[in-house]
Amino acid sequence: MKKKSIRDFDLKGKKILIRADFNVPLDADLKITDDTRIKSSIPTIKHALDRGGSVILMSHLGRPKGEANERMRLDPVRDRLKELLGRDVRKLNDCVGSDVRDAVKSIRPGDVMLLENLRFHKEEEKNDSSFAKELASLGDIFINDAFGTCHRAHASTEGVTKYLPSGSGFLVEKEIRYFESLVEKPEKPYVAILGGAKVSDKIQVFGRLMDNVDAILVGGAMAYTFLKSQGVNVGGSKLEADKLDLAKDILDKSEKKNVKIVLPLDHIVADKIDENAETKEVGREIPDKWIGLDIGKMTIKKFKEVLKTAKTVVWNGPVGYFEISKFGNGTKEIAGFLADLSATTVIGGGDTAAAIAKLGLEEKMSHISTGGGASLEYLEGKTLPGIAALNDRE
Ligand code: AMP
Numbered sequence: 001m002k003k004k005s006i007r008d009f010d011l012k013g014k015k016i017l018i019r020a021d022f023n024v025p026l027d028a029d030l031k032i033t034d035d036t037r038i039k040s041s042i043p044t045i046k047h048a049l050d051r052g053g054s055v056i057l058m059s060h061l062g063r064p065k066g067e068a069n070e071r072m073r074l075d076p077v078r079d080r081l082k083e084l085l086g087r088d089v090r091k092l093n094d095c096v097g098s099d100v101r102d103a104v105k106s107i108r109p110g111d112v113m114l115l116e117n118l119r120f121h122k123e124e125e126k127n128d129s130s131f132a133k134e135l136a137s138l139g140d141i142f143i144n145d146a147f148g149t150c151h152r153a154h155a156s157t158e159g160v161t162k163y164l165p166s167g168s169g170f171l172v173e174k175e176i177r178y179f180e181s182l183v184e185k186p187e188k189p190y191v192a193i194l195g196g197a198k199v200s201d202k203i204q205v206f207g208r209l210m211d212n213v214d215a216i217l218v219g220g221a222m223a224y225t226f227l228k229s230q231g232v233n234v235g236g237s238k239l240e241a242d243k244l245d246l247a248k249d250i251l252d253k254s255e256k257k258n259v260k261i262v263l264p265l266d267h268i269v270a271d272k273i274d275e276n277a278e279t280k281e282v283g284r285e286i287p288d289k290w291i292g293l294d295i296g297k298m299t300i301k302k303f304k305e306v307l308k309t310a311k312t313v314v315w316n317g318p319v320g321y322f323e324i325s326k327f328g329n330g331t332k333e334i335a336g337f338l339a340d341l342s343a344t345t346v347i348g349g350g351d352t353a354a355a356i357a358k359l360g361l362e363e364k365m366s367h368i369s370t371g372g373g374a375s376l377e378y379l380e381g382k383t384l385p386g387i388a389a390l391n392d393r394e
Contacts, residue, residue: 003176004167004391006044006143012052013109017139018044018169019156021146021370022059022077030076038080040370044145044169045085045112054107056138057081058095058115058156059146066122078114089114096121096134104138124155132159145169148349148371150386151378157386166390171370176387178346178367179378186212187311187344193303193334195220196317196351199243201376205316206250208381214310215260217303219295219319219330223264226251227284235269235286237293262306266296268320268327275324294320295330304337313338316348316376318355331355339364348375 006016020041025033032038041057048055062072078091087110092100095115107113115138118124123131132155136142142164144150149157150172160166168176182190190213194202199222209216218226221238228234229247254261269290270277281296295303307313315338322328335356338345345365347356350372356362369375374384 002392003173003387004165004393005173006047006167006169008167008393009141009165011048011141014053014140015056015104015107015138016048016053016141016143017056017058017135017160017164018048018143019146019149019160020044020057020059020169021148022057022074023061023148024077026071026076030071032076032080035080037370038077039084040171041145041169042084044143044171047170048143049110049112052109053141054109054111054113056104056107056113056115058118058135060119060124060149060156061117062119064117064119066119066125068120069117072117072120074114074117081112081114085112087112092116094120096131100138118154118156125152127153127155127159129159129162131155133163136160136163139164142166143169144386144390145171146386147172147175147369147374149374150371150384151374151382153385153389158389161389161391168387168390172387174367175369175371175375178344178369179375181344182312182314182346183212183378183381189214189310190312190314191215191217191307191310193217193219193313193315193319194317195222195319195331197221197238199225199240199247202317203243203246203250204380205376207253209379210250210254210257210259213259215262215306216254217262217306219264219299219303219334220317221292222317223295224286224292226261226263230263233285233288234292235288235290237269237286237291260306262302264292264295264299265302266298267292268294268296268329270327273321273324275326277326279326293324293327300330300333303334307334307337307341307343310341310343312344312346313341314346314348314379315352316372316379318351322351322355322358328355332359335359335361348372348379
């Protein structure tokens with residue numbers, strides 16, 4: 001791996017400025033409903049403290065749009081961090097300014113400080129250089145452990161690296177290791193599973209994946225745009241009518257590149273998207289007024305046949321409307337099958353990660369990404385600004 005990680009720095013007596021991802025869901029009483037992101041940041045923080053450093057944490061939470069917002073303060077995060085670290089965490093009321101600078105002056109090895117939500121300042125997302133410089137002035141070393149924002153050039157991900165020696169935390173290091181191996185030297189056969197709602201989000205990924213993979217299994221609502229482009233009736237299923245030509249183009253290219261694109265052979269259809277909907281299983285064609293919401297038995301069998309011999313699998317997007325259990329069978333069957341495969345299995349973040357978590361299969365996958373958008377951009381072959389900006393290993 002070419003990028004420096006926290007392991008490569010002498011941390012003794014240093015102030016370690018860590019960009020973490022504490023963008024956790026909060027309920028109406030501002031209680032954290034899922035603390036996974038905070039928990040996963042602990043190894044990097046502990047490493048810095050164990051090696052004699054002090055830690056200054058920064059993160060965004062929600063979309064405050066450049067203004068302070070009482071419902072998006074990081075106080076609940078501070079409380080949870082205290083519990084998880086078993087030590088005091090001092091939270092500041094801002095992330096820049098003279099109070100912050102003064103507070104940081106008194107920091108000692110072993111201390112942990114948490115800055116206020118970065119996105120209370122519009123300069124964060126604008127990657128404003130004086131804002132980035134001010135953040136950087138708080139630390140001696142910058143560590144990025146927020147993969148979910150690495151595809152954005154923000155002051156706390158990219159800007160700050162211009163002023164400090166910088167490397168990845170353990171979370172980002174693992175993401176880089178898995179995604180680099182997928183892009184550069186995947187063990188073959190390499191199979192991608194693409195699902196979810198929108199073709200437009202994932203269209204770019206097909207182009208790049210086709211240079212690498214042996215097969216792409218397409219499920220979810222995305223499949224209907226592809227089927228329709230072949231003249232198949234998809235009834236009332238979700239469709240991106242303006243993407244039909246693009247879908248056809250991808251199918252034509254896949255033939256030229258000798259990449260097998262497998263579209264659903266049958267479907268679970270319903271009269272509405274509802275737990276109490278009337279459902280039935282149909283073949284390739286979907287009758288008018290019926291909505292395709294999951295892949296059918298034959299498709300599941302076909303997908304498993306292709307996956308059986310795979311050495312590498314990447315999965316982005318559920319193959320059905322899994323939030324409603326009636327339409328979650330395809331996603332459940334595929335996840336269960338992957339769990340027992342000896343292949344390297346990489347799960348894109350977002351909804352696919354949520355589906356795997358719902359099924360309790362997290363431990364059975366090689367890697368579950370913490371960034372949906374970032375992982376897609378990696379697979380598209382794009383350079384992620386937050387990663388590109390980190391120092392290279394000599
Ligand atoms: P995406 O953000 O593009 O990965 O889409 C994820 C969403 O796609 C999930 O909420 C799924 O429930 C949804 N989805 C999957 N299959 C279908 C389908 N056949 N029709 C409508 N939505 C679907």
